Amino acid sequence: MExxxxxxxxxxxxxxxxxxxAMTLADVTARVLSGLPVSTHYAATGRAVEVxxxxxxxxxxxxxxxxxxxxxxxxxxxxVLELVGVS
Numbered sequence: 016m017e018x019x020x021x022x023x024x025x026x027x028x029x030x031x032x033x034x035x036x037a038m039t040l041a042d043v044t045a046r047v048l049s050g051l052p053v054s055t056h057y058a059a060t061g062r063a064v065e066v067x068x069x070x071x072x073x074x075x076x077x078x079x080x081x082x083x084x085x086x087x088x089x090x091x092x093x094x095v096l097e098l099v100g101v102s
Contacts, residue, residue, distance in 0.1 A: 021051055025059060029066040033101045040093040041082030043067055048085055056088060064090075072097040 025047065032046035047063045048056050067073070072095075079091040 021055055021059070025062045026066050029063050030070065030101045033067075033071065033095065033098055038095050039082070040064065040067065040073070040090055040095075041084055043095070044084045044088075044090055048088075053087075056085065060084070060088060060090065067095070070099050070101055071095045072099070 028047045028050075029043060032043045035046070037043040037046055044060055044063055048059060051059055073093040074096050079093065081089045082092040083089050
C-alpha cells in the first residue's frame, strides 16, 4: 500500500485503536503507527491527533506528560474521556 493510501485510512485506524481500548494519545498513536512505514510516521502522527480530537473528548493533567511512541517520537499525552461515533 502506498503511503498516501495509508494516510487516507487514518480515520479508520484511530477509530480501531479506540475501539480496541486505547485511552491515551500515546497509546492511540503507537497503535496507529505500529503498522505504518517509518517514512509516514511524522505525517501520520499529526493526522491521527486531528482525528482523535475530532472523534473524542480529551483531557490532560495540569502538566502534560510526554510519552514515547516508538523509537523516534514523543507526544504530549492526553487521556481520552469520551468517544464520539466510535463503536
